[in-house]
Amino acid sequence: MKLRSKLSLYSTLSKLLVLIAFIVIVPIIISFVSTQHTDSRLTNMKDKVIKLVDKVGIKEFLEEEEDSVFASYNILKEEYISIEPTDKVIPSPVFENTSRIWEDATVDYRLLTVTFRHAGHLYLMEIGKSLAVVKDLNGVLQRVAFFVLIISFAITILLNIGYSNYLLRPFHLIIEKKLKTVNHPEKFNFETIPTTTADFVYLDQTINEMMHKIKNTFAREKEFISNVSHELLTPISVLQTRFENMLSEGRLDEESYMRIIDSLKTLNRLKKVTNTLLLISRIENAQYLKNDVVSLKDLANEVISEIEERFTEKNIAAHILFSDDFRMQASNRDLLFTLLFNLVNNAIKYNKPEGEIFIRGYLKDEYFLLEVEDTGIGIPAEHLSNIFSRFKRVNTTLTEGFGLGLPIVKTIADFHEIRVEVASEPGKGSIFRLVIKNS
Numbered sequence: 001m002k003l004r005s006k007l008s009l010y011s012t013l014s015k016l017l018v019l020i021a022f023i024v025i026v027p028i029i030i031s032f033v034s035t036q037h038t039d040s041r042l043t044n045m046k047d048k049v050i051k052l053v054d055k056v057g058i059k060e061f062l063e064e065e066e067d068s069v070f071a072s073y074n075i076l077k078e079e080y081i082s083i084e085p086t087d088k089v090i091p092s093p094v095f096e097n098t099s100r101i102w103e104d105a106t107v108d109y110r111l112l113t114v115t116f117r118h119a120g121h122l123y124l125m126e127i128g129k130s131l132a133v134v135k136d137l138n139g140v141l142q143r144v145a146f147f148v149l150i151i152s153f154a155i156t157i158l159l160n161i162g163y164s165n166y167l168l169r170p171f172h173l174i175i176e177k178k179l180k181t182v183n184h185p186e187k188f189n190f191e192t193i194p195t196t197t198a199d200f201v202y203l204d205q206t207i208n209e210m211m212h213k214i215k216n217t218f219a220r221e222k223e224f225i226s227n228v229s230h231e232l233l234t235p236i237s238v239l240q241t242r243f244e245n246m247l248s249e250g251r252l253d254e255e256s257y258m259r260i261i262d263s264l265k266t267l268n269r270l271k272k273v274t275n276t277l278l279l280i281s282r283i284e285n286a287q288y289l290k291n292d293v294v295s296l297k298d299l300a301n302e303v304i305s306e307i308e309e310r311f312t313e314k315n316i317a318a319h320i321l322f323s324d325d326f327r328m329q330a331s332n333r334d335l336l337f338t339l340l341f342n343l344v345n346n347a348i349k350y351n352k353p354e355g356e357i358f359i360r361g362y363l364k365d366e367y368f369l370l371e372v373e374d375t376g377i378g379i380p381a382e383h384l385s386n387i388f389s390r391f392k393r394v395n396t397t398l399t400e401g402f403g404l405g406l407p408i409v410k411t412i413a414d415f416h417e418i419r420v421e422v423a424s425e426p427g428k429g430s431i432f433r434l435v436i437k438n439s
Contacts, residue, residue, distance in 0.1 A: 013161040019153050021343070030141045035110070038134050039095050042112035042127050046093070049081065049125065050116055057081075058118050077107050078315045080128035087122060089226060090115045097131060133276075155189070168193030170204075178207055185215035186286070222284050227286055232274045240267050276404045283335065284412050290416070292333040296370055298326040300359045307348070315354045321363040327366040331416055339412040340372070342405040343432050347374035350430075363438065370434040378426040387422065 069084040093114040098382045099106050108126030171192050193204045243260050304318050347357045355375040388410040413420045424430035
C-alpha cells in the first residue's frame with residue numbers, strides 16, 4: 001500500500017473512532033446540558049414568581065382561607081406552578097423528575113421544589129417543566145449534533161486527503177522524476193525538487209549525490225572498457241597477422257600448424273569479444289546517430305536472409321508473421337539489425353533440431369510489439385534475472401559465445417528506448433518481446 005493511502009486510511013480510521021466515541025458520549029452530554037439548562041430556567045422562573053409575590057402580595061395567588069393552594073398549568077401542560085402554605089422548611093431548592101395529575105391525566109415534569117417566606121409566613125413553591133418538552137429538545141439537539149459531526153467528519157477527511165496529497169507531492173515527484181524514469185546515469189534528472197519539508201530535501205539531495213557517484217563510476221568504467229578494447233585490438237591484429245604469415249610460409253610441421261590454427265581461432269574469439277565490448281561502450285557513450293527510419297518487417301527479412309545457413313545447419317524453420325508493418329522513427333538501422341540478429345541467433349543456438357522460430361510484429365494499444373519465439377530448451381526462472389548480465393551464460397553446456405549477445409540486445413534497446421520483456425518455460429522455449437512506443 002502506498003504511503004499516501006496509508007496516511008489517508010489512518011486519518012479516516014482515527015476520525016471514525018472519534019466519531020463513534022462522540023456518538024456514544026454526545027447524547028449523555030446533551031442530556032446533562034439540557035437538564036442543567038432546564039434547572040436554570042426553573043430557578044429563573046422561581047425568582048420571578050417570588051419577585052412578583054413581593055410586589056403584588058401573596059393574596060393574589062391564594063384564596064382567603066389560610067390553607068388554600070394556588071396551582072396553575074398552561075394550556076399544553078408544558079409548565080406547572082403551585083404555591084401553598086407550609087410549616088416545613090426545605091433548606092435548599094430540590095430538583096427532581098416527578099409526575100402530577102391534572103384533569104385525569106398524568107404528566108411527567110422536571111420539578112423545582114423550594115420554600116420561601118412572605119409577610120412572616122412560610123410557603124412551599126413547586127415549579128415544573130414538562131419532561132416531554134425536555135426530551136423533544138434533547139432529540140433536536142442530538143440530531144443537530146449528529147449532522148454537525150457527520151459534516152465535520154466529511155470535511156476533515158477531504159481536507160486531510162488534500163493536505164496529504166499536497167504534503168507528499170514532492171515525494172511523488174522524486175519517485176516519478178528520479179527513480180521510475182532512470183534507465184541510464186547519463187540521463188538522470190539532477191534538478192532539485194521544490195519542497196519545504198526537510199526530510200524530502202534530504203532525500204532529494206541524497207539521491208542526487210548517490211547518482212553523481214554512480215554516474216562518475218559508470219563514466220570511468222565506460223572509458224576503461226573503451227580504452228582497453230582499443231588497446232587490445234592492436235596486439236590482436238599484430239598476432240593474427242604474424243600467425244597468418246607463418247602459415248603462408250609453409251615451413252611448419254603438422255603439430256605446429258595445428259597449434260597456430262587453434263591460436264588463430266582463440267584470437268578471433270578474443271577479437272569478437274573486444275569488438276563487442278567496444279560496440280557496447282560506443283553505444284553507451286551515445287557515439288551513434290539515430291537518424292534512420294527502419295521498416296521492422298524488412299529488417300526481419302534481412303536478418304533471416306543473412307543467417308539462412310544456420311537455419312539449414314540445424315534444420316530449423318523460420319516464420320515471419322507481421323500483421324502490421326511498423327516504421328521506426330529516429331533509429332539506427334545497423335544497431336537494430338545487430339539487436340534482431342542476436343535475438344534470432346540465440347533462438348537458433350538454443351533451439352532443438354528441427355525446431356521453429358517465429359518472428360511476429362503487431363500493434364497493441366499505443367505500442368508495437370516485435371517478438372522472437374523459439375521452440376528450444378527454455379530458460380529456468382531463477383536465471384531470467386541474469387540473462388542480460390555480461391559474460392554470464394545461462395546454458396553452460398554450449399561452449400560457443402561469451403555471454404555478450406543479450407547484453408548487446410539490452411544496450412541497443414535502451415539506446416532506442418525500447419523495453420525488453422522475456423517469457424520462458426524450460427523444455428518448451430522462450431519469447432523475447434521488444435515493446436516499442438508508437439509515436
